[in-house]
Amino acid sequence: MHDQTDRRIRALRRTGFALMGAAMLAAPPSLAQRAAPPAVTAQASPAAPFALDLADAAILAPLTLGATVDVDLAPGQSAFFRLPEGSGDIVAQTRRLARGTDTVMALLDAQGRILAEDDDGGDENLASRLEVAADQGGPLYLRVGILEDAAGRFELLLEAAPPVDPSAPARTLAEAATRPELIVGQPVPVTLRGRQEAYFRIPVARQDLVALTRALQPGTDTTLALLDANGRDIAEDDDSGEENLASRVEIPAGQRRPVFLRARSIGGATGTFELVVLPDTTPAAPPFPRSLREAANAPALEVGQSVALLLRRGQAAYYRLPEGDIAVLTRNLRRGADTVLSLFNAEGQEIADDDDGGGGLASRLEVPASERRPLFIRASLLGDATGGFDLVVEADKPEGAPVPLSIAQATAAPVLERGVRIPVRLRRGEAAVFRLPPGDHVAVTQNLRDGTDTVLEIIDESGRVLAEDDDGGDGLASRLVVPAERKGNLFLRASVIGGGAGAFDVVLMDARGR
Numbered sequence: 001m002h003d004q005t006d007r008r009i010r011a012l013r014r015t016g017f018a019l020m021g022a023a024m025l026a027a028p029p030s031l032a033q034r035a036a037p038p039a040v041t042a043q044a045s046p047a048a049p050f051a052l053d054l055a056d057a058a059i060l061a062p063l064t065l066g067a068t069v070d071v072d073l074a075p076g077q078s079a080f081f082r083l084p085e086g087s088g089d090i091v092a093q094t095r096r097l098a099r100g101t102d103t104v105m106a107l108l109d110a111q112g113r114i115l116a117e118d119d120d121g122g123d124e125n126l127a128s129r130l131e132v133a134a135d136q137g138g139p140l141y142l143r144v145g146i147l148e149d150a151a152g153r154f155e156l157l158l159e160a161a162p163p164v165d166p167s168a169p170a171r172t173l174a175e176a177a178t179r180p181e182l183i184v185g186q187p188v189p190v191t192l193r194g195r196q197e198a199y200f201r202i203p204v205a206r207q208d209l210v211a212l213t214r215a216l217q218p219g220t221d222t223t224l225a226l227l228d229a230n231g232r233d234i235a236e237d238d239d240s241g242e243e244n245l246a247s248r249v250e251i252p253a254g255q256r257r258p259v260f261l262r263a264r265s266i267g268g269a270t271g272t273f274e275l276v277v278l279p280d281t282t283p284a285a286p287p288f289p290r291s292l293r294e295a296a297n298a299p300a301l302e303v304g305q306s307v308a309l310l311l312r313r314g315q316a317a318y319y320r321l322p323e324g325d326i327a328v329l330t331r332n333l334r335r336g337a338d339t340v341l342s343l344f345n346a347e348g349q350e351i352a353d354d355d356d357g358g359g360g361l362a363s364r365l366e367v368p369a370s371e372r373r374p375l376f377i378r379a380s381l382l383g384d385a386t387g388g389f390d391l392v393v394e395a396d397k398p399e400g401a402p403v404p405l406s407i408a409q410a411t412a413a414p415v416l417e418r419g420v421r422i423p424v425r426l427r428r429g430e431a432a433v434f435r436l437p438p439g440d441h442v443a444v445t446q447n448l449r450d451g452t453d454t455v456l457e458i459i460d461e462s463g464r465v466l467a468e469d470d471d472g473g474d475g476l477a478s479r480l481v482v483p484a485e486r487k488g489n490l491f492l493r494a495s496v497i498g499g500g501a502g503a504f505d506v507v508l509m510d511a512r513g514r
């Protein structure tokens with residue numbers, strides 16, 4: 001065993017990991033540099049040797065508190081260091097990064113398993129920082145590399161962790177369980193470095209509460225999570241607070257206790273803000289049907305009706321729809337709401353849905369009069385969040401003159417004229433059909449609106465498809481060449497891919513201009 005260790009040490013020395021007097025010199029990455037005597041910068045203390053793998057790090061002396069190491073890594077290399085034992089809580093960080101260097105640091109156990117990792121939590125831009133608690137056992141190791149396996153140069157500093165401020169927020173759920181509960185209405189100042197987290201115990205209250213981050217310092221972007229006693233997420237929020245990048249989480253009075261809050265600063269940057277728990281004074285939302293069964297027993301919505309909704313986490317509102325061609329949409333989204341509308345038939349089968357068809361995060365579904373009633377709409381929020389919005393039912397009025405929707409209607413209508421732009425607006429499941437004139441032509445769709453993706457087909461009098469095109473035009477538009485040779489009438493059928501709703505123009509052009 002001693003012979004094997006001696007061989008490994010001699011190998012390290014041959015690659016430049018040697019002791020020069022009392023100074024311990026760091027190994028550069030390249031072979032050319034390894035052959036030359038390594039230099040110690042005037043700013044750094046005598047440097048400890050570092051290894052390029054975990055096995056070599058295990059047989060070298062551990063770093064000492066206060067030590068700094070100049071590290072110069074070639075592409076794909078990482079530096080490994082053994083950490084001292086019995087030194088209490090320690091902090092390892094990179095600093096004085098050369099231009100373009102972006103370090104990433106990992107804490108490893110003796111088997112090489114990652115216990116913690118950090119990219120940009122250091123004091124300098126792109127630097128890394130890890131805190132190592134004394135109770136994590138050992139032996140422990142640091143692995144420091146360059147992001148994306150690039151080359152880089154930096155300094156590694158190991159020092160004792162600053163004393164724990166007894167007034168600072170708890171850093172773990174277990175620690176928070178031993179701390180006093182937050183006081184309703186009393187703000188708590190919080191400063192988080194790097195990827196730190198702060199945990200708080202929520203008071204038991206008979207009323208609904210809301211937790212907010214506020215007074216965010218420039219560059220701070222918070223996130224709040226409501227946790228149960230086992231650390232499972234109950235609810236989480238990023239940017240629903242009253243200030244830009246602030247967070248907001250509602251805590252119902254009936255929530256099973258105990259519950260905790262976890263606060264983070266997004267992006268690994270240092271963040272400073274206030275956390276406060278306040279009574280939730282949001283006015284109670286009007287009652288609404290919460291199932292298809294309740295909606296079936298309630299009056300149907302009316303055309304022109306607008307319903308104000310405030311949905312809490314996990315809630316959904318159901319309504320029976322009126323007769324006729326209608327559009328159901330969401331408007332006036334509040335508190336970062338992102339709505340979803342779903343259409344159900346009487347058997348409870350979902351037959352259509354929409355997320356952002358209303359513009360922005362709003363939703364819109366068109367329901368034709370031909371769709372068999374009763375039909376029901378379900379309004380909900382993406383991600384089971386909390387938010388307010390208005391649910392509106394409008395008459396769905398067609399654009400321009402109606403177009404033929406079947407071969408029978410197209411046969412009775414005039415033929416499609418060359419050079420005439422025909423605006424088409426289709427509801428879900430509809431298709432426009434036009435009788436084609438004799439001669440060579442090119443049919444195209446243009447001016448597609450609201451994300452429409454068209455399909456064109458040439459069909460005969462029996463409805464048999466002779467040719468079709470999806471995206472032969474510009475973008476999602478379609479383009480079909482209509483041959484002059486034919487037996488009987490030919491028809492052009494224009495629809496939206498998947499049978500959805502859409503709006504576009506149909507134009508018949510001279511084939512010679514194709």
